[in-house]
Amino acid sequence: MPLPTTIRSLVSQEAITKVTRLFNGTVKDVLHELLQNARRAGASRVDIDLVEQGDRTMLSIRDDGRGIADPSVLLSLGRSDWTTQTRQNEDPAGMGVFSLAGRSVEIRSAPCGIQSWRVVVPAEAWEDQRALPIEACDILRGTQILIEAPETWVTALNGAGADCARFYPLPVFLDGEPLARADFLADAVYCEYWEGCVIGVFQGAQAPIGRQGRLNFHGLTVDCHLPHIGDVDRAGGWTVKVDIRDTPNLRLVLPARKEVIAGPALDALLDACRRAIYRVVLGQDHHRLSYASWSEARALGIMLPEPLPCLEAWTPETAEPYARLRGSAVRDQAMIIVPDQEPDVAQSAAPILNDHQLIGATAVCAERGFEGYSWYDALPRLASLRFGFKRGGAQTWIDDAELASPRETGSVTALRLEMTIAVAAGSEPAISTREAPLRMMVRSVDCYGIDDATILVDDQASIDPDELAELLEASLFSPDEDRGADSWETQRSDFQMEARHMANAILLGDEEALRAQLAEAIRRDVSWLVPAGCTMTATVTRGAVEIIMASAAP
Structure with missing residues (x-):
């Protein structure tokens, strides 16, 4: 067979039929994906409920956003009907609904100015490309997605919902009750805006450790190695977390968005984080940074003084x-x-x-x-x-x-x-x-x-x-x-006894050292056996011991 003269990129149909493996299918990951879709659709709140349908338990995620105008994009891998601005600012993958692949799902939506519609996607329909009928429905606003929930989802729902809602920018309700929300950058000693995100600087005991959850992408925390500037002779140091809001140049690895793509945008963010830390340090009365960190700060335009001697x-x-x-x-x-x-x-x-x-x-x-x-x-x-x-x-x-x-x-x-x-x-x-x-x-x-x-x-x-x-x-x-050694206390006690014997031998002579060693051995191993109020006199020769016990005089 002759070689082709040209080639072009092509997504294989076999790859599309493996879509169920793009996501790990935990309820937490599904909630994250659907909450992101609700936010992009302009919703003001999201409701999560467990709904009984006959003998099935369905997980319902409903928002009051602008709805989905074109139902066909739902099962078109990589397509979406997001606005141009949303696509530019957030780089949506068009894969969010596919986090549900392999599950029985019903989707209802009320796009503005268009007939409300519903579609039922059986579990096997995600891969066999069957035609699915679109029907009219009576939903009045937003989008509702109902997913057949396995027992593992039901058990994990409370914890997953709390995690997903904690740093999410919209109110989330679980079974009608609002889920707690928190400021991702709470306890930061300083915050500054940089190219559509907020950098929070943390110090000492409040400083986050490691790379886990250092970035917040609208409620989805992402692992990333962000700068840590340590002090030479003090614990803690300085670290950062970043709240991403509108940062189009910073891209996350798709589809799950669990880490940041390395490249110039990430490098620029890391430099911005370092500058933020050094600005805070500059405002302190004094610092204990290493010479290497001090030099880096000056290279970034932050002219720190030398630390005090x-x-x-x-x-x-x-x-x-x-x-x-x-x-x-x-x-x-x-x-x-x-x-x-x-x-x-x-x-x-x-x-x-x-x-x-x-x-x-x-x-x-x-x-x-x-x-x-x-x-x-x-x-x-x-x-x-x-x-x-x-x-x-x-x-x-x-x-x-x-x-x-x-x-x-x-x-x-x-x-x-x-x-x-x-x-x-x-x-x-x-x-x-x-x-x-x-x-x-x-x-x-x-x-x-x-x-x-x-x-x-x-x-x-x-x-x-x-x-x-x-x-x-x-x-x-x-x-x-x-593991087989004696306890620390026993080892130390034995060493101290040996050390005292050696010190006595060098400073007082062998005879006095032996006398002190014998006295110490009797004190440690024998004296506790003598009854209270009694006196013991011992005559010891090699191989023989004679003991006389006497009660103390009244």
Whole structure:
């Protein structure tokens, strides 16, 4: 067979006979389609009712609009008798009635100045192209559509009706009772008109999350990824929702209109949403936007000032996730940026880094989102840390590679922290190094066990064993979250006991550590067995225990 010389687009008859699959057929989707048709027909209200016809339950949707002048358009896929303006502004697909395909339907309509008419469409007639007779009827105004309703529709009708009516621009009545309506942009802190739609800006707890239902198309909510502008160091941020009213350039995917077609019109809307957000931010006393967002705002013509130089006070990381405490806000004082550190490094260095007098500034958390702002880039920052100790006169600096060698746990004659600080100075930062004495430190590489950690204390410093035990817990305790593991409370209690034993052994000696460990074990596991008012004396040797009980003197 020779090749054709030309081809043209053609809708196959086979595709038309598959029309029942264009819509998923839920009562909610059907109501949305028919409510849109009623609105376009100029209706002032819509009534939804359940009507009994013999042994059938019919869902009735009736409006008081201008009616349908040409019944033939009902079963002509893609055709409609909407006005030119409606077709230009809303891009109707001419498929709305086909949401009823595969169901028994009766349609009655009273077009202005023309005889009222009715047509009955049996369920099988949607695909077999049979001729359906048009009859006169006595409906006086608008259009009524009656659909045979399955039990699932009847059960879901109240919820579906409420959803469809919530943001619909006309009053909707269900069984004679008005359905509640709401402002789609309620709780917006700011609204502005843009090319036939209204953009609402939301802040903080009122901000919508995700992409679901972010656009309202005359009562039909549509999913769309709209801008979210977050703050660097505050929760919430800024988002938008859009109420589409008369926006001809913005097209929805047909036939169900569940999402927006990507393209220049959507890109323009997204830019308009960003400008709306930045206009609101411009009206605030101050903002906490990232440098990237600040730059985007200026590119869109919104000239925001830089945020105030304010950062969170640095607090050391802990080995247990989420146990770190947030610091207070630091402003109007000298600051030094401390990047994130491993828990053991942060906890050991904390006494120095949190000593404002010693380092000459307040340690603050690094905020990558602020990089680029002039005040942030000018702040000095901690470039590196390392620990050193003396034992027998020679000073040794500890790095992670050395931690893999035999441990140096115990007392030392001197313990120091070296800090390298960088300050922006033209193209090359100025580097300075400072040292400060430490009382104790813990270092660990890829482990959270006490036995595998390097623990050092200055033998000239006054250190309480509880202080060292707390440092060990903050630096090393990370609970096992496996299903078979003990509870968090049990794991923490066991770790604390081990940490106190280690602290006692280092600071007080092995004998005192053993005495304290035995006392702790008796307190935890035995003392609760002693009756109130009694005294227990125990003599313990390996393999034997002698206990004497005595009542307390009256």
